[in-house]
Amino acid sequence: MNEVQTVVVGAGVIGIAIARKLARQGHDVLILEAEERIAQHTSSRNSQVIHAGIYYEPGSWRAKLCIAGKIMLYDYCKDRHVPFENTQKLIVAAEENHLTKIPVLMANAEANGVNDLIHINATEAVSLEPALACRGAILSPSTGIVDVPAFILSLLGEAKAEGAFVALGSPLERVVLQNKGFELYVGDSDCTRLNCKNLVNAAGLGAWNVARSIEGFPPMDIPEQHFAKGSWFSMTGSAPFERLIYPVPDDESLGVHYTRDMGGGFRFGPDLKYLNPPHVDYAMGVDESIAFENSVRRWWPDLPISMMQPDGCGIRPRVLRDPNKQSDFMFLSPPDHGIEGLVQMFGVESPGLTCALAIANLVTELLERPIN
Ligand SMILES: Cc1cc2nc3c(=O)[nH]c(=O)nc-3n(C[C@H](O)[C@H](O)[C@H](O)COP(=O)(O)OP(=O)(O)OC[C@H]3O[C@@H](n4cnc5c(N)ncnc54)[C@H](O)[C@@H]3O)c2cc1C
Incomplete structure (x- = not known):
């Protein structure tokens, strides 16, 4: 049986940013990606805007992470020479x-x-x-635009330089809870099975399916889709x-x-x-x-x-469809669902690109949270 410390599901901008952060902190990380190439869904189908943080409900994840993520993203682009423009x-x-x-x-x-x-x-x-x-x-x-493919490739390059691996064409299909950790069933050509201690669901549009595939995960904790x-x-x-x-x-x-x-x-x-x-x-x-x-x-x-x-x-x-209330990002960590080493994300819509680096910091912290 293959073993890895931490599996991140999804090679979009969020999964790759999280993998980079965890790898930099010393985690042994594998990213599982269903498609044959990275970032084929929402991360390559957005407006490429670095949002200022104007619209979101005060106190929401979208508001807090946008403000933090915007500063981090501008700094990252300047440091790494990722093309961006502060267009206003x-x-x-x-x-x-x-x-x-x-x-x-x-x-x-x-x-x-x-x-x-x-x-x-x-x-x-x-x-x-x-x-x-x-x-x-x-x-x-403070609004701007960023070269999204260049940003994602830069994050991926840094994640790999810290030892992270990406398995393409590897959809996560089933998860069985173990005494400490998870057994994963991957729908690749080899029907790979592997064990990991930590699991991060960054599957974007696929996040609900991944959550449903975790045997023993409380169904009532899965939000509206x-x-x-x-x-x-x-x-x-x-x-x-x-x-x-x-x-x-x-x-x-x-x-x-x-x-x-x-x-x-x-x-x-x-x-x-x-x-x-x-x-x-x-x-x-x-x-x-x-x-x-x-x-x-x-x-x-x-x-x-x-x-x-x-x-x-x-x-x-x-996660919400209500004209009177904004939908927000949802993060479920061990104290929420009672499963150690698991972080689930749902509803990471706009401004998720702007928030990516801040989300990576948050998820790294959530992963460490004890159940009680
Ligand atoms: C129309 C639109 C405009 C937007 N404009 C902006 C903007 O201007 N600025 C901004 O900040 N944000 C914007 N966003 C939001 C931003 O694009 C997203 O928040 C961000 O790209 C989400 O990235 P992700 O990694 O969560 O999802 P994705 O990029 O979708 O990545 C998820 C990955 O998981 C993989 N996956 C799914 N299921 C499985 C499985 N079972 N096993 C393995 N892999 C799996 C998928 O193949 C995919 O590669 C916009 C979004 C949309 C839709």
Whole structure:
């Protein structure tokens, strides 16, 4: 029987960041990844934005980890020469009745410790971004973008340099609790079985299946499962804005926004559609382009007609679907579920990329927590 000290399930940005942190602390780490390549799901299907921490409920994991993770991510990129850009962003009130949301957002950000937002009027906004039409806006100086593949490869390189291994094409299918530790059944070509002392579930959209596959894990500790799909549309031409442009958010998402990437490309999205029942479906239809154009034209009136083409999509894993309450990340550690050496994560949607390094620190600490 193969033995390893710590298994991390999932080679997305979260699993790789955790593996790096644990390996640096001296753990002998194996990452199990179901796909034949790393980061094929949510970690390669996001807006690549370093979020400031404006929107999330004060005191939530998303708020706390975003603030901490943003600082760590900027520092990491500077130290390791991972390409990033502190683009800034404008949150725009396109219509008069959206203006009331600006002080609410500013107060929420302040409560989260984001103290650098600037409330600007329409003239000031247009002087920054001449193509924009709005009634007023918030300038967020600390928002930026990062080269996500470069960030993930850098984390992986460091994890491997500290001795971590990645097993690709290795879906975790079943877990049996042992006296101290776990027996894992892996669905690779060799039907590998291995023992480990610690297990971290960082399987993203697959986190619920992994939790259900742990024999003896209390089913009532597995949260609701919701998949919220977001699609992007793009067009050719030169980027119309220097800063990222977001409308004021609605109850369930940040709204269709404009982001740039490190390669000079730009796109609009993501929107939000729940997949019922939750399943992975990355198909896209061109017919949504009209809705996208109408949405963007509210703050970019000169958007050329019928120029948008589908440009990818991603799926947000969520533990709550309630328009009146934000879903949060969920971490279950030994005192929560009573199983030593096990940390389960659910609902690591946006801003998970921004939070990755801070989540890695948190999980490392949670893993050590005794049951009582
Ligand atoms: C539309 C959208 C836009 C976003 N934009 C941003 C943004 O701009 N900024 C930001 O900070 N965050 C953003 N996010 C959030 C961010 O992308 C995620 O929080 C982050 O990528 C989650 O990473 P992960 O490692 O948890 O998940 P994933 O990248 O999905 O990785 C999970 C891995 O687990 C593997 N796996 C699953 N089941 C098993 C199994 N049984 N055995 C082995 N392996 C398994 C999967 O194959 C996958 O590789 C966005 C998300 C979405 C959907």
